[in-house]
Amino acid sequence: MAVKKFNKMVNPEKIKGDTRYGDLYKPHGKVRKRREWRGVGDTLYDYSRWLGIMLTLGKFMAKPRNIKFFFRYRWMANYLAVPMMVDRFTQGLRGEYLRMTHEEQDLIIIDVAKLLNTMARADRRTGNDEEFSKINVLVDENEMTAVMMGFPNLKCTSRETPSTYVSVLLNQHAMEHYIDVAQEYGLPGDVCPMPEAEAGVSIDDDAPIFGACAVQCNTTCDGSLLGNGVISERLEKEDGIPVFQLPAPLRHKEDDVQDYAAEEIRRAIAFIEENTGHKWDWDYYFECAKRVNFATKCRNEWLDMNKTDYPQIFGGNLALYTETNYMAICGKVPEFEKCDRKLMKLAEKAYKKRKMAAPEYRHRAIVWGVQSHFYMDFLVWLLNCWGIVPLTDMLSCINTEMIADTDTPENREQAYYDMAMLTEEMIMRNRTHGGYKVLLDDLFEFVEQYNADMIILWEHITCKALDGMHGLFEDRARELGVPLIWVDHQLFDPRVISRQGVRDQVNSYMRTVMQEEPLDPTLEVLDDENAW
Amino acid sequence: MKDLKHLIYFEDLLQEANNDLIRQAQEDGKKCIGYMCENVPEPLLNLPGCFSARLRAPRTGSIDVGTYYLTSFLCEYSRAILERALEGGYNFLDAMVTPDGCTMLNRCVENMELLKAAGKEKDKFFWEYMEIPMKADYNGLDLYVLQCKNHILKPLAENYGIDVSDAAIRKAVAEHNHICELLRAIGDFRKLDNPTITGYEYNVLCLASYVAPKYLIVDKLEETLEELKTREPDPKPWFKARVLVVGSEVDDTDFIKLIEDSGAFVCADRFCYGSLPGRDPIVLNDDEDALTQICSQYMYRGECPRYMNTQKMDGRREYVDKMAKEYKADGIIYQQMKFCDPWAYEKMMGSHILRNRYNWPVLAVDRPYSIGSSGQMRTRVQAFMESIDIKKIQKED
Amino acid sequence: MKKKLLKALLYVLTGGLAFFVVTFTVYFFNLDMKLTSAIEPFLLKWYDRIPRNQHL
Numbered sequence: 001m002a003v004k005k006f007n008k009m010v011n012p013e014k015i016k017g018d019t020r021y022g023d024l025y026k027p028h029g030k031v032r033k034r035r036e037w038r039g040v041g042d043t044l045y046d047y048s049r050w051l052g053i054m055l056t057l058g059k060f061m062a063k064p065r066n067i068k069f070f071f072r073y074r075w076m077a078n079y080l081a082v083p084m085m086v087d088r089f090t091q092g093l094r095g096e097y098l099r100m101t102h103e104e105q106d107l108i109i110i111d112v113a114k115l116l117n118t119m120a121r122a123d124r125r126t127g128n129d130e131e132f133s134k135i136n137v138l139v140d141e142n143e144m145t146a147v148m149m150g151f152p153n154l155k156c157t158s159r160e161t162p163s164t165y166v167s168v169l170l171n172q173h174a175m176e177h178y179i180d181v182a183q184e185y186g187l188p189g190d191v192c193p194m195p196e197a198e199a200g201v202s203i204d205d206d207a208p209i210f211g212a213c214a215v216q217c218n219t220t221c222d223g224s225l226l227g228n229g230v231i232s233e234r235l236e237k238e239d240g241i242p243v244f245q246l247p248a249p250l251r252h253k254e255d256d257v258q259d260y261a262a263e264e265i266r267r268a269i270a271f272i273e274e275n276t277g278h279k280w281d282w283d284y285y286f287e288c289a290k291r292v293n294f295a296t297k298c299r300n301e302w303l304d305m306n307k308t309d310y311p312q313i314f315g316g317n318l319a320l321y322t323e324t325n326y327m328a329i330c331g332k333v334p335e336f337e338k339c340d341r342k343l344m345k346l347a348e349k350a351y352k353k354r355k356m357a358a359p360e361y362r363h364r365a366i367v368w369g370v371q372s373h374f375y376m377d378f379l380v381w382l383l384n385c386w387g388i389v390p391l392t393d394m395l396s397c398i399n400t401e402m403i404a405d406t407d408t409p410e411n412r413e414q415a416y417y418d419m420a421m422l423t424e425e426m427i428m429r430n431r432t433h434g435g436y437k438v439l440l441d442d443l444f445e446f447v448e449q450y451n452a453d454m455i456i457l458w459e460h461i462t463c464k465a466l467d468g469m470h471g472l473f474e475d476r477a478r479e480l481g482v483p484l485i486w487v488d489h490q491l492f493d494p495r496v497i498s499r500q501g502v503r504d505q506v507n508s509y510m511r512t513v514m515q516e517e518p519l520d521p522t523l524e525v526l527d528d529e530n531a532w
Numbered sequence: 533m534k535d536l537k538h539l540i541y542f543e544d545l546l547q548e549a550n551n552d553l554i555r556q557a558q559e560d561g562k563k564c565i566g567y568m569c570e571n572v573p574e575p576l577l578n579l580p581g582c583f584s585a586r587l588r589a590p591r592t593g594s595i596d597v598g599t600y601y602l603t604s605f606l607c608e609y610s611r612a613i614l615e616r617a618l619e620g621g622y623n624f625l626d627a628m629v630t631p632d633g634c635t636m637l638n639r640c641v642e643n644m645e646l647l648k649a650a651g652k653e654k655d656k657f658f659w660e661y662m663e664i665p666m667k668a669d670y671n672g673l674d675l676y677v678l679q680c681k682n683h684i685l686k687p688l689a690e691n692y693g694i695d696v697s698d699a700a701i702r703k704a705v706a707e708h709n710h711i712c713e714l715l716r717a718i719g720d721f722r723k724l725d726n727p728t729i730t731g732y733e734y735n736v737l738c739l740a741s742y743v744a745p746k747y748l749i750v751d752k753l754e755e756t757l758e759e760l761k762t763r764e765p766d767p768k769p770w771f772k773a774r775v776l777v778v779g780s781e782v783d784d785t786d787f788i789k790l791i792e793d794s795g796a797f798v799c800a801d802r803f804c805y806g807s808l809p810g811r812d813p814i815v816l817n818d819d820e821d822a823l824t825q826i827c828s829q830y831m832y833r834g835e836c837p838r839y840m841n842t843q844k845m846d847g848r849r850e851y852v853d854k855m856a857k858e859y860k861a862d863g864i865i866y867q868q869m870k871f872c873d874p875w876a877y878e879k880m881m882g883s884h885i886l887r888n889r890y891n892w893p894v895l896a897v898d899r900p901y902s903i904g905s906s907g908q909m910r911t912r913v914q915a916f917m918e919s920i921d922i923k924k925i926q927k928e929d
Numbered sequence: 930m931k932k933k934l935l936k937a938l939l940y941v942l943t944g945g946l947a948f949f950v951v952t953f954t955v956y957f958f959n960l961d962m963k964l965t966s967a968i969e970p971f972l973l974k975w976y977d978r979i980p981r982n983q984h985l
Contacts, residue, residue, distance in 0.1 A: 032962070047957075077969055190605060190871050199877075206981070226840075227877065230881060236842060249663050259674070260678075470603045472647075
């Protein structure tokens with residue numbers, strides 16, 4: 001394999017409005033001085049989307065039970081920062097890129113608002129709607145929801161998604177309290193802070209209580225598997241909510257684990273039927289399967305586009321949208337199919353016009369490893385500060401195959417294997433487990449396929465599966481002559497490595513090894529330690 | 533107490549991964565199969581013509597290269613093993629079988645394979661990775677059996693011509709059981725009020741049974757059992773309290789020694805490389821094939837925290853309570869090797885549940901792979917002994 | 930009638946313009962986020978006071 005040299009590309013179109021993004025940061029501040037000026041058209045567009053977000057939030061808070069919910073759960077305070085999250089992800093974006101990001105982000109916001117509404121209604125402490133609670137099946141935060149594709153009248157609800165996962169996206173400090181709670185109970189600080197924080201929410205009595213039953217999964221790691229044990233201790237024994245543990249095989253590329261995986265899917269479905277009284281609906285399953293395939297087709301096309309000189313859907317937006325659409329939605333929400341279509345249209349339009357998202361493209365990078373959750377907009381920063389285009393990230397490199405989506409007797413049997421495959425090859429675990437090929441060898445294949453000239457390797461320091469390949473990544477990159485920038489972080493806990501600490505690793509590499517100057521020097525050092 | 537006749541012999545076996553008996557067995561024409569996790573059914577690696585060696589890195593010094601490859605966040609066991617492998621310390625192996633049990637051990641072995649750290653000039657050498665069930669039930673059992681066939685029996689037969697028939701497996705189980713029964717009988721002396729064996733001595737014997745070809749240590753174990761029957765204990769028990777040690781991988785006899793030097797008696801060993809349940813005999817019937825029965829017993833009795841179903845999770849704590857009672861423990865020490873994720877969680881849950889639900893005095897500690905003579909650990913164990921003493925006095929009052 | 934319509938239109942336009950001016954000012958100067966960031970510390974104190982059954 002030979003790494004191709006990438007010649008800098010300059011955007012023929014001038015970026016309208018602000019270009020010194022660092023000037024918008026307030027020293028020591030939680031929030032920014034003002035919003036970005038993007039030229040008249042794009043600013044008005046952004047403003048209109050902001051109004052839409054405010055409407056979504058206003059509608060949520062208009063219900064008394066939701067207000068009660070807001071004041072009961074500490075993590076709800078993070079939702080004060082929703083508009084700012086969108087500002088972070090749209091930094092520097094104009095035209096189609098701005099619109100694509102809003103399409104993705106705004107839909108995710110609406111979806112999370114619906115989820116919160118569901119939780120507030122069903123929660124024994126707030127809405128206490130018992131009948132409604134009975135149609136909810138609880139799932140983990142990092143769990144493929146394929147087993148719910150055949151239950152049109154049940155709600156697949158993840159308590160951890162809004163309490164931990166989204167909270168950290170909104171506020172980098174969101175999980176510090178819960179991590180501390182878990183550690184006070186004896187959990188060491190060297191485990192992954194994601195399941196640690198989830199365990200902390202449970203220990204701190206801050207998880208809403210509702211649901212007919214729960215399906216836990218061993219995704220994504222040993223910590224996640226064991227963290228579920230902490231949660232089920234309370235859920236099952238105190239709250240009386242039956243729990244099914246769905247083990248997805250770790251060596252998911254092997255043929256000799258697939259029967260086991262499919263059987264576990266069958267059992268999970270039987271468990272849900274038994275505890276909810278609802279029956280599996282094949283028509284609905286295949287309808288969802290069609291949408292899963294459509295999402296896969298779109299993602300494949302976007303990724304193909306990113307292999308060319310004019311990538312369109314990439315970076316943090318691709319990562320966040322893929323995670324939501326692939327894992328949490330999994331064909332169940334038609335709005336996401338509509339969003340896929342809109343995104344495709346916008347991407348094709350921009351591609352035809354050979355549009356670029358930044359003033360210059362200096363490097364094409366594959367972003368690998370587990371991204372820092374408290375700094376997911378780092379990829380936007382990479383582009384704006386150094387002109388590094390994050391072509392794709394590890395979490396977006398998921399299933400590319402179509403699943404059976406027409407109702408035949410054979411396909412009904414195949415469906416269990418498809419659901420098992422989707423679950424086994426869930427985001428992150430499809431790379432961090434399954435043997436070294438999917439993590440190590442595939443990275444360098446992607447470098448070649450995407451004509452990348454750089455690797456940004458997120459090293460989530462307590463992700464043992466990733467750490468375990470550290471030296472081999474380093475050796476292989478050196479052997480092939482690919483510049484590899486390590487970016488250490490502690491996923492949910494910016495107290496260990498701050499956002500500036502994350503940036504500094506890139507800054508020093510770019511200045512010392514690559515001997516380059518930043519595109520936007522105001523972004524190189526930012527005082528955002530206290531920021532949301 | 534008078535020293536055990538063969539203690540030094542067994543201690544010597546633990547000084548090197550490639551010990552004298554491994555060399556002797558290989559000279560006898562047997563193949564040495566390395567493994568690193570209790571989830572690999574041991575009798576299957578001890579079929580006629582081969583024997584198992586559970587990997588250790590005794591007398592570990594620097595683990596810098598291991599740390600370069602695995603970072604400082606992986607447990608020191610995996611780093612020490614990789615370091616030793618890169619030094620050529622496991623070149624004696626003829627194959628390596630590992631389950632994707634915990635991520636760290638799996639990555640350690642993958643690094644060994646990619647760095648070609650074993651199997652040099654052994655053209656039939658193989659690396660095998662197994663999927664191990666995470667729940668104990670019929671589906672898990674089917675998986676276990678299939679994995680053992682595909683990743684142990686098949687490569688053994690194909691590469692080394694090992695007889696993997698039911699009869700051969702039963703023979704291996706019989707030999708395995710003989711060792712287990714000997715160690716059980718020896719271990720039962722720990723139940724005495726004034727025990728005639730120390731926790732350290734037992735740990736040495738038990739550990740040797742994992743790292744040396746079993747057929748070569750049978751005679752010494754038999755002699756030790758006979759010796760123990762007449763061994764005179766000290767006039768008064770030498771310890772302040774009896775403790776059950778629970779937790780992750782312990783292959784460092786110094787750790788048990790350190791606990792005992794601090795005034796405790798390790799009356800039972802519920803840890804990986806320990807005897808509970810690792811040295812429980814495997815009971816076979818004639819109705820079902822031996823492989824399925826072995827897998828079934830490994831799966832249902834397994835105390836590994838990666839088993840995620842509620843019954844297994846509760847069972848782990850019940851088992852600790854049961855063993856603590858059976859071995860008349862005064863307290864429980866939950867230990868976890870630093871950076872071990874599964875045991876980090878299990879230690880937290882187990883120590884709280886055993887303390888609050890089962891009312892046991894519990895000490896929860898983490899430790900490095902090689903503990904040496906850590907003053908910190910000594911202080912913690914001593915403080916624990918005192919707290920047990922105080923509780924005893926309060927109870928008497 | 931025409932006058933009334935014009936007047937109504939004027940009201941709508943004035944109202945719309947006022948709405949735009951106010952909301953755009955809030956939007957552009959990030960006043961929404963400045964307000965919520967000022968509220969957050971009080972909220973966290975509130976959450977600290979909620980009685981909890983904290984245990985494993």
